[in-house]
Amino acid sequence: MRGKVAPGPSPYDFRRSRTKHRPPHPNPLPPLTRWERGFDPDPRFPLRRSGLETPQCQNRRVTTVDEALAIVAGACSPGSGEFVPLADAQGRVLARPISSDVDWPPFDTSAMDGYALRFADLGAAGGSFAERASTAAAGDSPGLPLGAGEAVRVMTGAPLPDGADTVVPVEESLSAPGRVSFRIVPKSGDHVRRRGESIVAGTALLPSGRRLDPAGIALAALAGAEPVFVHRRPRVVVAVTGNELVAAEKLPAAGQLRDSNGPMLLALCRARGVAASARLPVSDQEEAVRALFAKAGEQEDVLVTSGGVSAGDFDLLPEAAQRAGFEMLFHGVAMRPGKPVAFGRRGTTLWFGLPGNPVSSAVCFRLFVRRALDALEGDAAPGPTLLPARLARSLPVRGRRETYRDAVLDRSGPETRILPVDGRGSHDLAAHSRADALLRIPADTERLEEGDVVSYVPLEG
Ligand code: AMP
Ligand code: MG
Numbered sequence: 001m002r003g004k005v006a007p008g009p010s011p012y013d014f015r016r017s018r019t020k021h022r023p024p025h026p027n028p029l030p031p032l033t034r035w036e037r038g039f040d041p042d043p044r045f046p047l048r049r050s051g052l053e054t055p056q057c058q059n060r061r062v063t064t065v066d067e068a069l070a071i072v073a074g075a076c077s078p079g080s081g082e083f084v085p086l087a088d089a090q091g092r093v094l095a096r097p098i099s100s101d102v103d104w105p106p107f108d109t110s111a112m113d114g115y116a117l118r119f120a121d122l123g124a125a126g127g128s129f130a131e132r133a134s135t136a137a138a139g140d141s142p143g144l145p146l147g148a149g150e151a152v153r154v155m156t157g158a159p160l161p162d163g164a165d166t167v168v169p170v171e172e173s174l175s176a177p178g179r180v181s182f183r184i185v186p187k188s189g190d191h192v193r194r195r196g197e198s199i200v201a202g203t204a205l206l207p208s209g210r211r212l213d214p215a216g217i218a219l220a221a222l223a224g225a226e227p228v229f230v231h232r233r234p235r236v237v238v239a240v241t242g243n244e245l246v247a248a249e250k251l252p253a254a255g256q257l258r259d260s261n262g263p264m265l266l267a268l269c270r271a272r273g274v275a276a277s278a279r280l281p282v283s284d285q286e287e288a289v290r291a292l293f294a295k296a297g298e299q300e301d302v303l304v305t306s307g308g309v310s311a312g313d314f315d316l317l318p319e320a321a322q323r324a325g326f327e328m329l330f331h332g333v334a335m336r337p338g339k340p341v342a343f344g345r346r347g348t349t350l351w352f353g354l355p356g357n358p359v360s361s362a363v364c365f366r367l368f369v370r371r372a373l374d375a376l377e378g379d380a381a382p383g384p385t386l387l388p389a390r391l392a393r394s395l396p397v398r399g400r401r402e403t404y405r406d407a408v409l410d411r412s413g414p415e416t417r418i419l420p421v422d423g424r425g426s427h428d429l430a431a432h433s434r435a436d437a438l439l440r441i442p443a444d445t446e447r448l449e450e451g452d453v454v455s456y457v458p459l460e461g
Contacts, residue, residue: 011280012246012259062334064443065367065402068343069384071329072371075345078378079232079301086221089212091273092230093377098206100223103196107142108164110154112191115173115180116164117151119188131180136161151180160192167191209380231378236276237300238265239292241307241317242356243284260429261306261361265354268365269304274373276304284314293324297349301376304369307356310340317353318342326351334443336401337426338364357426363404363438366457386440386455389418395441395448402443406435407456418456435459 063071081095110116116136117129129151136143138157146152146163154160154167167190172183199205205219206212212220212228220228245259246252262278269276277299282288289308296303308317309331318331326344331353333341337360342353352369354361367384374382392410397403406421420439423431437456441448448454 010247010250012250062332063330065333065335068330068333068341068368069371072343072368073375073382075329075343075350076372076375077348079234079376081229082232083227083229085227086217086225089217089220089228089230090214091211092228092233093211093379094206094208094229095231095378096229097204097208098220098223098225098228099204100199100201102199102222102224103201104199104222105193105195105197108160108195109193110156110158110160110167110191111193112167112169113155114153114167114169114191115151115182116146116154116160116167116192118146118148118163119166119186121149122185128179128181131175131178165189165192207380209378211377211379211381231376233274234301234373234376235299236269236274236302236304236373237279237296238262238269238276239279239282239303239305240265241282241284241289241292241305243314245281260358261354261356264358264362265304265306265365268362268369269373272370272373282308284308284316286316286320289316289320290324293321293326293351296324296326296351297346301349302369302372303349303351304354304365305351306354306361309342309353309355315340318344321351321353334401335363336399336403338367338404339401341368343368355426358429359406359423359426359432362432366438366459367404384457386457387416388453389416389437389456391439391448391450391452391454392417392419394450395420397441397445397447400444403441404438404457405441406432407437407439408435409437409456409458418454 078093078095084092115129115131121129130147130149132150132152134143135153135155136158137155140158142159143152143161146161152161152164153170154164160167166186166188168182168184168186169191174181174183199222205223206216210216212230220226240259240262242259244256246256248258248260248263250258252258259281262281266276266278279292279295282292282305292305305317308315318328321342321344322328324346326346329343329345331342332339335341337357338355340353340355341360341364342351344351344353350372352364352372354364354369370383389409406423407418408421410417410419418437418439421431421435436459438459440455440457
Protein backbone atom coordinates (compact mmCIF):
# COMPACT_ATOMS: atom_id res chain seq x y z
CA MET A 1 0.00 0.00 0.00
CA ARG A 2 1.27 3.40 -0.89
CA GLY A 3 1.93 5.93 1.86
CA LYS A 4 -0.30 8.99 2.05
CA VAL A 5 0.97 11.72 -0.24
CA ALA A 6 1.73 14.89 1.69
CA PRO A 7 -0.50 17.70 0.41
CA GLY A 8 1.29 20.45 -1.49
CA PRO A 9 1.55 23.89 0.02
CA SER A 10 -1.79 25.66 0.14
CA PRO A 11 -2.06 28.64 -2.20
CA TYR A 12 -3.17 30.57 0.87
CA ASP A 13 -0.04 29.75 2.85
CA PHE A 14 1.54 33.17 3.20
CA ARG A 15 2.73 32.88 6.76
CA ARG A 16 6.28 31.85 5.99
CA SER A 17 6.90 34.92 3.91
CA ARG A 18 5.05 37.45 5.99
CA THR A 19 6.97 40.56 6.98
CA LYS A 20 5.90 42.22 10.17
CA HIS A 21 6.36 45.78 9.07
CA ARG A 22 5.92 47.16 5.66
CA PRO A 23 9.21 48.59 4.39
CA PRO A 24 8.93 52.24 3.41
CA HIS A 25 8.23 52.66 -0.26
CA PRO A 26 11.20 54.08 -2.16
CA ASN A 27 8.96 56.73 -3.66
CA PRO A 28 6.26 57.46 -1.09
CA LEU A 29 3.27 59.54 -1.94
CA PRO A 30 2.83 62.69 0.17
CA PRO A 31 0.20 62.46 2.90
CA LEU A 32 -3.25 63.85 2.29
CA THR A 33 -3.99 67.41 3.12
CA ARG A 34 -7.05 67.95 5.26
CA TRP A 35 -8.71 69.60 2.30
CA GLU A 36 -8.16 66.63 0.02
CA ARG A 37 -9.48 64.28 2.64
CA GLY A 38 -12.81 66.06 2.65
CA PHE A 39 -14.86 67.49 5.44
CA ASP A 40 -16.25 64.22 6.72
CA PRO A 41 -13.24 62.01 7.29
CA ASP A 42 -13.88 58.99 9.43
CA PRO A 43 -10.80 58.67 11.66
CA ARG A 44 -11.00 54.89 11.32
CA PHE A 45 -10.65 55.18 7.55
CA PRO A 46 -8.37 58.08 6.75
CA LEU A 47 -8.34 58.02 2.97
CA ARG A 48 -4.93 57.51 1.50
CA ARG A 49 -3.55 59.86 -1.03
CA SER A 50 -3.28 57.02 -3.51
CA GLY A 51 -7.00 57.18 -4.09
CA LEU A 52 -7.42 60.88 -4.30
CA GLU A 53 -5.42 62.09 -7.21
CA THR A 54 -7.83 62.13 -10.12
CA PRO A 55 -9.95 65.23 -10.63
CA GLN A 56 -12.97 63.30 -9.40
CA CYS A 57 -11.27 62.37 -6.19
CA GLN A 58 -9.91 65.81 -5.56
CA ASN A 59 -13.45 66.83 -4.83
CA ARG A 60 -13.72 68.63 -1.56
CA ARG A 61 -16.08 66.07 -0.18
CA VAL A 62 -16.30 62.34 -0.14
CA THR A 63 -17.83 60.68 -3.19
CA THR A 64 -21.48 59.79 -2.61
CA VAL A 65 -22.99 56.46 -3.65
CA ASP A 66 -24.91 58.12 -6.48
CA GLU A 67 -21.78 59.82 -7.74
CA ALA A 68 -19.82 56.59 -7.51
CA LEU A 69 -22.52 54.74 -9.47
CA ALA A 70 -22.42 57.45 -12.14
CA ILE A 71 -18.61 57.24 -12.30
CA VAL A 72 -18.84 53.47 -12.77
CA ALA A 73 -21.44 53.80 -15.52
CA GLY A 74 -19.32 56.46 -17.24
CA ALA A 75 -16.27 54.19 -17.22
CA CYS A 76 -18.04 51.26 -18.90
CA SER A 77 -18.58 50.98 -22.64
CA PRO A 78 -20.74 48.10 -23.81
CA GLY A 79 -18.86 45.18 -25.30
CA SER A 80 -19.04 44.36 -29.00
CA GLY A 81 -21.87 42.21 -30.30
CA GLU A 82 -21.98 38.51 -31.07
CA PHE A 83 -24.58 36.11 -32.41
CA VAL A 84 -25.85 33.46 -29.97
CA PRO A 85 -28.55 30.85 -30.50
CA LEU A 86 -31.84 31.72 -28.82
CA ALA A 87 -31.41 28.58 -26.73
CA ASP A 88 -28.44 30.29 -25.02
CA ALA A 89 -29.84 33.82 -24.95
CA GLN A 90 -31.57 33.85 -21.55
CA GLY A 91 -30.30 36.89 -19.63
CA ARG A 92 -28.31 38.32 -22.54
CA VAL A 93 -28.68 41.96 -23.63
CA LEU A 94 -29.70 42.80 -27.18
CA ALA A 95 -27.10 44.66 -29.20
CA ARG A 96 -29.59 45.30 -32.02
CA PRO A 97 -33.31 45.99 -31.90
CA ILE A 98 -35.64 43.25 -33.06
CA SER A 99 -38.62 43.92 -35.27
CA SER A 100 -41.01 41.39 -36.69
CA ASP A 101 -40.78 40.19 -40.28
CA VAL A 102 -44.24 38.62 -40.04
CA ASP A 103 -47.73 39.59 -38.91
CA TRP A 104 -48.87 37.96 -35.68
CA PRO A 105 -51.04 35.99 -35.86
CA PRO A 106 -49.72 35.26 -39.35
CA PHE A 107 -53.21 34.34 -40.67
CA ASP A 108 -56.81 34.45 -39.47
CA THR A 109 -57.07 31.52 -37.13
CA SER A 110 -59.40 29.80 -34.69
CA ALA A 111 -58.84 30.18 -30.94
CA MET A 112 -61.04 27.15 -30.19
CA ASP A 113 -61.93 23.72 -31.46
CA GLY A 114 -65.30 24.38 -33.09
CA TYR A 115 -67.09 25.39 -36.26
CA ALA A 116 -66.12 28.34 -38.45
CA LEU A 117 -68.95 30.12 -40.24
CA ARG A 118 -70.08 33.43 -41.63
CA PHE A 119 -71.84 35.39 -38.95
CA ALA A 120 -74.21 36.84 -41.56
CA ASP A 121 -75.48 33.31 -42.40
CA LEU A 122 -76.76 32.66 -38.91
CA GLY A 123 -80.13 34.28 -39.44
CA ALA A 124 -80.51 33.31 -43.09
CA ALA A 125 -79.91 29.59 -42.57
CA GLY A 126 -82.27 29.38 -39.60
CA GLY A 127 -79.36 28.37 -37.43
CA SER A 128 -78.57 25.25 -39.42
CA PHE A 129 -75.44 24.92 -41.60
CA ALA A 130 -74.16 22.50 -44.17
CA GLU A 131 -71.12 20.84 -42.60
CA ARG A 132 -68.10 20.65 -44.88
CA ALA A 133 -66.88 17.07 -45.15
CA SER A 134 -63.25 17.90 -44.39
CA THR A 135 -62.01 19.41 -41.13
CA ALA A 136 -59.24 22.02 -40.83
CA ALA A 137 -56.39 21.44 -38.38
CA ALA A 138 -53.39 23.53 -37.31
CA GLY A 139 -50.80 23.38 -40.07
CA ASP A 140 -53.35 22.81 -42.85
CA SER A 141 -53.61 25.32 -45.67
CA PRO A 142 -56.77 27.45 -45.46
CA GLY A 143 -58.81 25.37 -47.93
CA LEU A 144 -61.58 26.59 -50.22
CA PRO A 145 -63.50 29.77 -49.35
CA LEU A 146 -66.57 29.14 -47.24
CA GLY A 147 -69.73 28.74 -49.27
CA ALA A 148 -73.03 30.40 -48.29
CA GLY A 149 -74.63 28.58 -45.35
CA GLU A 150 -71.60 26.38 -44.92
CA ALA A 151 -69.72 25.66 -41.65
CA VAL A 152 -66.36 23.91 -41.35
CA ARG A 153 -65.02 22.00 -38.39
CA VAL A 154 -61.80 23.74 -37.26
CA MET A 155 -59.21 22.90 -34.63
CA THR A 156 -57.40 25.48 -32.48
CA GLY A 157 -54.73 27.18 -34.58
CA ALA A 158 -56.25 26.12 -37.92
CA PRO A 159 -56.26 28.78 -40.65
CA LEU A 160 -59.80 29.94 -41.38
CA PRO A 161 -61.06 29.67 -44.96
CA ASP A 162 -61.83 32.95 -46.67
CA GLY A 163 -65.24 34.24 -45.64
CA ALA A 164 -65.27 32.65 -42.17
CA ASP A 165 -65.48 35.32 -39.47
CA THR A 166 -66.87 33.57 -36.38
CA VAL A 167 -66.14 30.33 -34.55
CA VAL A 168 -68.63 28.50 -32.34
CA PRO A 169 -67.02 26.10 -29.81
CA VAL A 170 -67.63 22.43 -30.55
CA GLU A 171 -69.27 21.98 -27.09
CA GLU A 172 -72.08 24.27 -28.27
CA SER A 173 -72.74 22.34 -31.50
CA LEU A 174 -75.44 19.82 -32.40
CA SER A 175 -74.30 17.67 -35.24
CA ALA A 176 -76.55 15.67 -37.58
CA PRO A 177 -75.30 13.87 -40.70
CA GLY A 178 -74.06 16.57 -43.10
CA ARG A 179 -75.47 19.38 -41.00
CA VAL A 180 -74.63 21.29 -37.84
CA SER A 181 -76.58 23.69 -35.63
CA PHE A 182 -75.75 25.48 -32.40
CA ARG A 183 -77.11 25.80 -28.90
CA ILE A 184 -75.99 29.42 -28.63
CA VAL A 185 -76.08 32.53 -30.75
CA PRO A 186 -72.47 33.69 -31.06
CA LYS A 187 -71.30 37.26 -31.42
CA SER A 188 -69.66 38.28 -34.67
CA GLY A 189 -65.92 37.54 -34.52
CA ASP A 190 -66.13 35.16 -31.54
CA HIS A 191 -63.01 33.00 -31.07
CA VAL A 192 -61.33 34.31 -34.19
CA ARG A 193 -57.79 35.65 -34.06
CA ARG A 194 -57.29 38.07 -36.89
CA ARG A 195 -54.08 38.22 -38.88
CA GLY A 196 -51.82 40.98 -37.49
CA GLU A 197 -54.10 41.82 -34.54
CA SER A 198 -51.14 41.56 -32.13
CA ILE A 199 -48.18 42.51 -34.34
CA VAL A 200 -48.03 44.01 -37.82
CA ALA A 201 -44.93 43.06 -39.84
CA GLY A 202 -42.24 45.70 -39.40
CA THR A 203 -43.28 46.63 -35.84
CA ALA A 204 -40.37 47.23 -33.42
CA LEU A 205 -40.65 44.56 -30.75
CA LEU A 206 -37.55 44.67 -28.53
CA PRO A 207 -35.15 47.60 -28.30
CA SER A 208 -31.43 47.29 -28.19
CA GLY A 209 -30.30 47.28 -24.54
CA ARG A 210 -33.16 45.01 -23.44
CA ARG A 211 -32.14 42.04 -21.30
CA LEU A 212 -33.84 38.95 -22.64
CA ASP A 213 -36.14 36.95 -20.40
CA PRO A 214 -38.13 33.90 -21.48
CA ALA A 215 -40.99 36.05 -22.85
CA GLY A 216 -38.49 38.21 -24.76
CA ILE A 217 -36.88 35.08 -26.18
CA ALA A 218 -40.32 33.89 -27.33
CA LEU A 219 -40.89 37.24 -29.05
CA ALA A 220 -37.46 37.10 -30.68
CA ALA A 221 -38.23 33.61 -31.98
CA LEU A 222 -41.59 34.74 -33.35
CA ALA A 223 -39.78 37.55 -35.17
CA GLY A 224 -37.22 35.20 -36.68
CA ALA A 225 -34.25 36.62 -34.72
CA GLU A 226 -32.34 33.32 -34.65
CA PRO A 227 -29.46 33.55 -33.87
CA VAL A 228 -29.86 36.72 -31.88
CA PHE A 229 -27.30 39.56 -31.76
CA VAL A 230 -26.32 40.38 -28.18
CA HIS A 231 -23.53 42.19 -26.37
CA ARG A 232 -20.51 40.19 -25.37
CA ARG A 233 -20.48 39.44 -21.66
CA PRO A 234 -17.69 40.87 -19.52
CA ARG A 235 -15.14 38.42 -18.14
CA VAL A 236 -14.37 38.77 -14.46
CA VAL A 237 -11.42 37.64 -12.38
CA VAL A 238 -11.80 37.49 -8.60
CA ALA A 239 -8.74 37.75 -6.35
CA VAL A 240 -8.81 37.74 -2.57
CA THR A 241 -6.02 39.33 -0.59
CA GLY A 242 -4.96 38.83 3.01
CA ASN A 243 -2.31 36.90 4.90
CA GLU A 244 -4.94 35.61 7.30
CA LEU A 245 -6.93 33.65 4.73
CA VAL A 246 -7.10 29.89 4.38
CA ALA A 247 -9.10 27.86 1.88
CA ALA A 248 -12.62 26.84 2.89
CA GLU A 249 -11.67 23.18 3.26
CA LYS A 250 -8.93 23.97 5.79
CA LEU A 251 -9.20 24.33 9.56
CA PRO A 252 -7.89 27.81 10.32
CA ALA A 253 -4.95 28.04 12.75
CA ALA A 254 -4.82 30.79 15.38
CA GLY A 255 -5.17 34.16 13.71
CA GLN A 256 -6.41 32.71 10.44
CA LEU A 257 -9.88 32.64 8.92
CA ARG A 258 -11.48 30.96 5.98
CA ASP A 259 -11.79 32.84 2.72
CA SER A 260 -15.51 33.39 2.30
CA ASN A 261 -15.31 36.37 -0.07
CA GLY A 262 -13.70 34.42 -2.90
CA PRO A 263 -16.54 31.87 -3.21
CA MET A 264 -19.14 34.59 -2.57
CA LEU A 265 -17.85 36.96 -5.25
CA LEU A 266 -17.60 34.16 -7.81
CA ALA A 267 -21.17 33.15 -6.97
CA LEU A 268 -22.39 36.74 -7.28
CA CYS A 269 -20.87 36.97 -10.76
CA ARG A 270 -22.24 33.64 -11.84
CA ALA A 271 -25.69 34.46 -10.50
CA ARG A 272 -25.65 37.30 -13.05
CA GLY A 273 -24.64 34.80 -15.74
CA VAL A 274 -21.17 36.33 -15.96
CA ALA A 275 -18.14 34.08 -16.46
CA ALA A 276 -15.81 34.54 -13.52
CA SER A 277 -12.64 32.78 -12.50
CA ALA A 278 -10.57 32.97 -9.36
CA ARG A 279 -6.94 33.99 -9.27
CA LEU A 280 -4.70 32.45 -6.62
CA PRO A 281 -5.06 34.29 -3.33
CA VAL A 282 -2.70 37.21 -2.91
CA SER A 283 -0.61 37.86 0.19
CA ASP A 284 -0.28 41.28 1.79
CA GLN A 285 3.14 41.79 0.27
CA GLU A 286 4.10 44.43 -2.21
CA GLU A 287 5.56 41.96 -4.66
CA ALA A 288 2.43 39.81 -4.68
CA VAL A 289 0.15 42.80 -5.06
CA ARG A 290 2.36 44.23 -7.79
CA ALA A 291 2.13 40.93 -9.70
CA LEU A 292 -1.66 40.97 -9.31
CA PHE A 293 -1.96 44.33 -11.05
CA ALA A 294 0.73 43.54 -13.60
CA LYS A 295 -1.40 40.61 -14.83
CA ALA A 296 -4.71 42.48 -14.63
CA GLY A 297 -6.53 42.52 -17.93
CA GLU A 298 -4.85 39.44 -19.39
CA GLN A 299 -7.98 37.34 -19.01
CA GLU A 300 -10.53 39.77 -17.70
CA ASP A 301 -12.42 42.95 -18.37
CA VAL A 302 -13.06 43.41 -14.67
CA LEU A 303 -10.74 42.53 -11.81
CA VAL A 304 -12.59 42.26 -8.51
CA THR A 305 -10.40 42.07 -5.42
CA SER A 306 -11.32 41.74 -1.77
CA GLY A 307 -9.35 43.27 1.09
CA GLY A 308 -6.39 45.57 1.30
CA VAL A 309 -8.08 48.85 0.38
CA SER A 310 -8.51 50.55 3.74
CA ALA A 311 -5.87 52.27 5.77
CA GLY A 312 -3.99 49.54 7.59
CA ASP A 313 -0.27 48.89 7.17
CA PHE A 314 -1.05 45.95 4.90
CA ASP A 315 -3.65 47.65 2.74
CA LEU A 316 -1.47 47.91 -0.30
CA LEU A 317 -3.85 47.73 -3.21
CA PRO A 318 -4.77 51.32 -4.12
CA GLU A 319 -1.19 52.49 -4.20
CA ALA A 320 -0.04 49.41 -6.11
CA ALA A 321 -2.86 49.83 -8.61
CA GLN A 322 -1.79 53.38 -9.33
CA ARG A 323 1.83 52.43 -9.64
CA ALA A 324 0.74 49.79 -12.16
CA GLY A 325 -0.93 52.50 -14.23
CA PHE A 326 -4.49 52.35 -13.00
CA GLU A 327 -6.30 55.66 -12.90
CA MET A 328 -8.18 55.84 -9.60
CA LEU A 329 -11.72 56.92 -10.34
CA PHE A 330 -12.72 56.80 -6.70
CA HIS A 331 -11.34 55.51 -3.45
CA GLY A 332 -13.68 55.93 -0.54
CA VAL A 333 -17.43 56.35 -0.81
CA ALA A 334 -19.65 57.97 1.82
CA MET A 335 -21.49 54.79 2.70
CA ARG A 336 -21.75 52.18 5.40
CA PRO A 337 -20.63 49.48 5.14
CA GLY A 338 -18.10 49.66 2.33
CA LYS A 339 -16.50 53.06 2.78
CA PRO A 340 -12.98 52.05 1.65
CA VAL A 341 -14.17 50.72 -1.75
CA ALA A 342 -11.88 51.63 -4.65
CA PHE A 343 -12.45 51.78 -8.39
CA GLY A 344 -9.81 52.20 -11.06
CA ARG A 345 -9.24 51.79 -14.76
CA ARG A 346 -6.27 50.98 -16.94
CA GLY A 347 -7.12 51.01 -20.63
CA THR A 348 -10.25 48.91 -20.89
CA THR A 349 -9.55 46.95 -17.70
CA LEU A 350 -11.58 47.94 -14.67
CA TRP A 351 -10.60 47.20 -11.10
CA PHE A 352 -12.95 47.10 -8.12
CA GLY A 353 -11.16 46.98 -4.79
CA LEU A 354 -13.84 45.73 -2.41
CA PRO A 355 -13.25 45.90 1.34
CA GLY A 356 -12.42 42.58 3.01
CA ASN A 357 -15.26 42.57 5.51
CA PRO A 358 -17.67 40.09 3.97
CA VAL A 359 -20.86 42.16 4.21
CA SER A 360 -19.01 45.26 2.93
CA SER A 361 -17.76 43.20 0.00
CA ALA A 362 -21.25 41.93 -0.74
CA VAL A 363 -22.84 45.39 -0.52
CA CYS A 364 -20.18 47.00 -2.74
CA PHE A 365 -20.61 44.22 -5.27
CA ARG A 366 -24.39 44.63 -5.28
CA LEU A 367 -24.03 48.33 -5.95
CA PHE A 368 -20.91 49.05 -7.97
CA VAL A 369 -19.81 45.80 -9.59
CA ARG A 370 -23.42 45.11 -10.52
CA ARG A 371 -23.66 48.54 -12.18
CA ALA A 372 -20.47 47.83 -14.12
CA LEU A 373 -21.43 44.34 -15.25
CA ASP A 374 -24.81 45.59 -16.47
CA ALA A 375 -23.32 48.64 -18.20
CA LEU A 376 -20.59 46.57 -19.88
CA GLU A 377 -23.34 44.33 -21.21
CA GLY A 378 -25.11 47.32 -22.71
CA ASP A 379 -28.13 46.96 -20.40
CA ALA A 380 -30.30 50.03 -20.89
CA ALA A 381 -31.46 49.80 -17.28
CA PRO A 382 -28.30 48.92 -15.37
CA GLY A 383 -28.68 47.87 -11.71
CA PRO A 384 -28.75 48.11 -8.82
CA THR A 385 -32.53 48.04 -8.70
CA LEU A 386 -34.13 50.16 -5.97
CA LEU A 387 -37.67 49.21 -4.98
CA PRO A 388 -40.08 50.76 -2.47
CA ALA A 389 -41.32 49.06 0.70
CA ARG A 390 -42.92 50.06 3.97
CA LEU A 391 -40.74 49.86 7.04
CA ALA A 392 -42.07 47.22 9.47
CA ARG A 393 -40.58 48.79 12.61
CA SER A 394 -39.07 52.08 13.75
CA LEU A 395 -35.35 52.34 13.42
CA PRO A 396 -32.92 54.60 15.18
CA VAL A 397 -30.43 55.78 12.59
CA ARG A 398 -26.88 56.71 13.40
CA GLY A 399 -24.36 58.49 11.26
CA ARG A 400 -24.35 60.74 8.26
CA ARG A 401 -23.37 58.23 5.63
CA GLU A 402 -25.78 56.46 3.31
CA THR A 403 -26.32 53.07 4.92
CA TYR A 404 -27.27 49.64 3.58
CA ARG A 405 -28.72 47.24 6.13
CA ASP A 406 -29.52 43.58 5.79
CA ALA A 407 -33.28 43.15 5.85
CA VAL A 408 -36.04 40.66 5.17
CA LEU A 409 -39.07 41.33 3.01
CA ASP A 410 -42.65 40.42 3.82
CA ARG A 411 -44.70 40.24 0.65
CA SER A 412 -47.70 38.47 2.15
CA GLY A 413 -49.84 41.64 2.40
CA PRO A 414 -50.97 44.14 -0.22
CA GLU A 415 -47.73 46.13 0.31
CA THR A 416 -44.18 44.89 0.61
CA ARG A 417 -42.93 45.41 4.16
CA ILE A 418 -39.28 45.40 5.11
CA LEU A 419 -37.78 44.44 8.44
CA PRO A 420 -34.09 45.09 9.21
CA VAL A 421 -32.12 42.06 10.37
CA ASP A 422 -30.30 42.58 13.64
CA GLY A 423 -26.70 41.95 12.71
CA ARG A 424 -23.47 42.62 14.52
CA GLY A 425 -21.74 44.47 11.74
CA SER A 426 -19.99 44.13 8.42
CA HIS A 427 -18.41 40.80 9.40
CA ASP A 428 -21.75 39.19 10.32
CA LEU A 429 -22.26 36.78 7.44
CA ALA A 430 -24.81 34.80 9.46
CA ALA A 431 -27.11 37.85 9.57
CA HIS A 432 -26.40 38.65 5.92
CA SER A 433 -27.38 35.15 4.87
CA ARG A 434 -30.82 35.64 6.46
CA ALA A 435 -31.44 38.79 4.42
CA ASP A 436 -33.21 38.98 1.10
CA ALA A 437 -32.85 42.75 0.71
CA LEU A 438 -30.56 45.64 1.54
CA LEU A 439 -32.50 48.44 3.18
CA ARG A 440 -31.17 51.79 1.95
CA ILE A 441 -31.04 54.55 4.52
CA PRO A 442 -30.20 57.88 2.88
CA ALA A 443 -27.42 60.06 4.28
CA ASP A 444 -28.37 62.34 7.17
CA THR A 445 -31.57 60.45 8.00
CA GLU A 446 -32.35 61.07 11.67
CA ARG A 447 -34.97 58.48 12.38
CA LEU A 448 -37.14 56.08 10.46
CA GLU A 449 -40.62 55.32 11.77
CA GLU A 450 -42.70 52.21 11.28
CA GLY A 451 -44.78 52.70 8.14
CA ASP A 452 -42.29 55.02 6.42
CA VAL A 453 -41.75 54.28 2.75
CA VAL A 454 -38.13 53.30 2.23
CA SER A 455 -36.20 51.80 -0.65
CA TYR A 456 -34.30 48.56 -0.87
CA VAL A 457 -32.03 46.62 -3.19
CA PRO A 458 -33.32 43.07 -3.69
CA LEU A 459 -30.74 40.37 -3.07
CA GLU A 460 -32.07 37.70 -5.41
CA GLY A 461 -29.97 36.99 -8.48
P1 AMP B 1 -9.28 44.24 4.93
O1 AMP B 1 -10.27 44.96 4.08
O2 AMP B 1 -8.24 43.54 4.14
O3 AMP B 1 -8.71 45.18 5.95
O4 AMP B 1 -10.07 43.14 5.72
C1 AMP B 1 -11.10 43.51 6.61
C2 AMP B 1 -11.62 42.30 7.37
O5 AMP B 1 -12.18 41.39 6.45
C3 AMP B 1 -10.57 41.54 8.12
O6 AMP B 1 -11.13 41.12 9.34
C4 AMP B 1 -10.30 40.36 7.25
O7 AMP B 1 -9.83 39.26 7.98
C5 AMP B 1 -11.63 40.10 6.63
N1 AMP B 1 -11.43 39.48 5.32
C6 AMP B 1 -10.59 39.91 4.37
N2 AMP B 1 -10.65 39.12 3.30
C7 AMP B 1 -11.57 38.16 3.56
C8 AMP B 1 -12.05 37.05 2.83
N3 AMP B 1 -11.61 36.78 1.60
N4 AMP B 1 -13.00 36.28 3.41
C9 AMP B 1 -13.44 36.56 4.65
N5 AMP B 1 -13.01 37.59 5.38
C10 AMP B 1 -12.07 38.40 4.86
MG1 MG C 1 -6.51 42.57 4.54
